[in-house]
Amino acid sequence: MNVDQLVRDSMREQAAEQPSVGPGFADRVLAVRRRRRTRTLGSVAAAAAAVVAVAVAVPLVSGRDDVRPASVLDGTGLSAHPDQSPPRDLIAAGDVALGAYYTAKSVPQTKDRAVYTRTYWLLDPRSGRYEKNSKWSFVAVAPGLRTAAVLENDLPTRRIGLLDLTTGRIERWIPVDHGVGGLAFSRDGSRLVATTYDENPDLRDKVHGTSGTDWMARYGGSTRSGFLVVDVASGKGTWSGVAPGRSTGAREDFAFSRDGRLVYSRVVVAGGRDGMQQFYDLEGAKVPAPANELYLRADVGARLSPDGGLAASGLTREKPDKSYSALLDPRTGKRITLVRGAELLAWVDDKRLIAWERLPGGTLYRPQLVLVTIGSDKVVPLSGGPALNSDPTRQSWEPVFAER
Template sequence: MNEETLLRETLRDWSEQARVPADLADRALRRRRRRRWLPALAAVVTAAAVVTGALVLPGTFRQKPAPAVDATVTAVASPPPSDIQVDTDNNPPKTFIAAGRVAVSAYSTLSWDPTDRGTEVLRYHWSLYNPVTGRYEQADWSWVQVARGLRFAAVMEGDLPADRVGILDMTTRQVVRWVGVEQGAGSAYWSPDGTRLLVTTYAGPPNETRWLDKKHTSFQPEPSDRTGFAVVDASTGQITFRPVLANSSDPLGMGNFGRDFLWSEDGTLIYEFLSSEPGKAFYDLQGNPRPDPSDGMILNQEAGVSPNGKLIADRGQPPGPQTVVKDRATGKVVGVQPMLRLLAWADDEHLIALGCAGSCQNEFNAALVLVSLDGKEVVQLSTYRENTNDPDSWQPQLTLR
C-alpha cells in the first residue's frame, strides 16, 4: 500500500471516530441569540478578570468558564456512543475498551513499598487512555482519576500525599491547571457532574499499613494520618479545606487503610467507609454528619442504579457466581446473570460485569464482559486475568464517556 492510500484511509477512519451531537443546530441558534449580549458581557468579564487576576488557560477552558471541565456540558449535549470496543488479545489491554456509555479510561496495578518504619505504603502504577492513538499508555502519575467525558483527568505526581493536584488534558497530555493542596492530597475524585474534585488530605502517606504477614491478609491498625478533605472547583481552581478527625465516626477504626472520602451518588454529600455497621458515614460539604441518603436502598454492586433510575444491581444467590437486577420500586428480580460482580451500566439493558472463565472453578480468573439483563448475551471485552486479586493484575477504572 502506498503512502497516499494509507493517509487517505487513516483520515477516513479517524474522521469516523467523531461523535455527532444531536443538537448542533440548536446550539448554533442559541449562540447567535447570545451574540447580541456579547459586548455587555465582555465588559463584565474584563472587569472580573482585573479583580481576580485571570489565569491563562487553553481555549477550551476559557471559552466555557462556567463548568470548568465542561465534559459535563458535552456529556449531556452529545449522546454517548453506543458502540462496543474490545481488546481480548492483550493482557493488560493495549487498545481502547468501551461499551455503551462506559469506557475503561485507565487501569492500574499496585505495589506495596517498604518504609524504614517497618510499614509499607501503597503505590499505584497507571496506564492512561490516549484518545488520539486509541491506546493505553503508561504514565508516571502516582494518582489518576478520569472525569466523565474522557477529556480531563485529575493527576498527582511523586509520593503521596502530594502538594498539588493537576488537571490533565487527555488529548494533549498537558496539565492545564495545578491546584496547590497545602494539607497534602492523598486522593482526588471527580464529582458525578465532573465539575469539582473531592480531595482527601493526609499528614502522612495514605494507606500506610503494618502488615502482619507476607501475603498481606492481616494488618495491625495504625493511627490514621487523615486530616480532612478539600473540594476544588475545577473551573476556577478555588479550593476549600474542611478538617475532619480521622476516627470521629469510626472509633474502632480501619487504621490508616482506605480512609478516602468519596462522593455520594448525586454529588451533594460525601462519605467514608466504616469498619462496622452501618458501613458508611455521610457528611455535607462543610463536614457536618448527615444521614445516609440511600433510604434503605441496598447498594452492594458498583453498578448501582440504572441510567433511567428504575433498576438496581444486586448480588444473587450463593453459591454463585450470580448477580441479579431488581426493579427499584417493587424489589422484584427482573434479570439474573451468571456474573461475579456488576460494575457499571452500559445502558438501561446492559451492564459491564466481571465474568468468570469457563465454569468458574477459580473466581479470580475473570474478564470484563458486557452482559444483558437476562444474562443470555455476553460479550467479552478484555482478556481473562488469571488472578484479579493479585496486585500485579490490572484494575480497570470505568468512566462515563
C-alpha cells in the first residue's frame, strides 16, 4: 500500500462522518473506528501519517481488498471448538482471540545439550484456521491479529521480521545490533521490546535424576544482556543493558508495563517465591513497580482487567474437577473474589476471562481452555482437552492471545 492509497483510505474514513456514504462502507469504517476508539483524525496529512504508522505495526487492508470473515478480526462474539485440542479453527471471545499457539520439545544437539524448539500454528485471518509454521523460533502477535513479529531459528538473531498473517509473507526485516531472543508488543502495537541475549535462551542441559534422564534449563544460567525498545513504524530502537536476574531458567524475557512507560521481567525473590517481577525504566535502571501493578505476578498472563480495577492472581483453591484463582485489588493486594480457572490467561472484558481449567474425571491434570465469569461457577469450554485415558506425556500446547 503506497502513500496515495493511504491518503485516499484516510479520506474515505473521514467521509464516513458525512451524511452520504457508499454501500457497505459504514460497516468497514465502524469496525476500524471501534479498534481506534481513542484516536481522532485531525487532518488528511495527520491521518495519513497515523495510517502509515499503523499500517506497518498492524497492517490494515482496505475494504475493496478485505476478504476476511468479519467474525475473525472485527467480531466480538464467541468462537469455541470444544471438540478440538489443539484447535484447528478460531478460538475467540469478545475482543480477544487466540492469535497463535505452539508446541515445544527439546531437540538434542550433542549428547549433553539440546535446544527447546517451538513449532507454531498461526491464525490465518482469511480462513479463521490455524496453519502450522516451523520457520520461527519465537512469535509475538500484534493487536489486530494482522501482524506478527517473528525471530528466525538459531537464537539469538540479528533481525526481527514483521510477518503479514494474511499473506504469510515477511513485509519487512528490522536489523538490530544485539542478538535477540524474545519479543513482546506494547498494548497499542506501536512498539516492541526485544530481549537480548549473548547465548540461546532455549538451551537445555542433560540432567540425571531419580526419574531418569531429562533436559533442563540451567538454574541461574541466563545470558540476558538487556533489551531493545523498537518503534515498529520506523524500525529504530534503543538498547539498554540489564544484567541477568535470579531466574528459574535461561529465558528472562521483558514485557511492557500497562502504560508502556516501563518494562518488567520475571524473577525469583528471597524465600524462593516464583512469579515475581522486577521493573525497569526504558534506560535500564531498576525502578519500583507502578502502583497498579504492584501485586501482579509475571507468571499470570491475564494481569490487569481492561478498566484496571482487578488484578489476576494465581491458583488459590483446587478440587479434583474444579480450580479457583484469586482476583485482587491491584493497589492493595487485598483479595476481592475468586473466579474459576487454574490459570488465568487473558481478560475478555471486566467480568470475563479465558483460563486453563481441569476437565472432569480422573486424577491427572487435563487442561482445557474455558471462558469464566466473575460471580458464576459455570465455565464455557473454548477448546477441547486430552482424552481421559490419553498419554500424560503427550505434547501440550501453549496459547498466544491478542486483541482483535
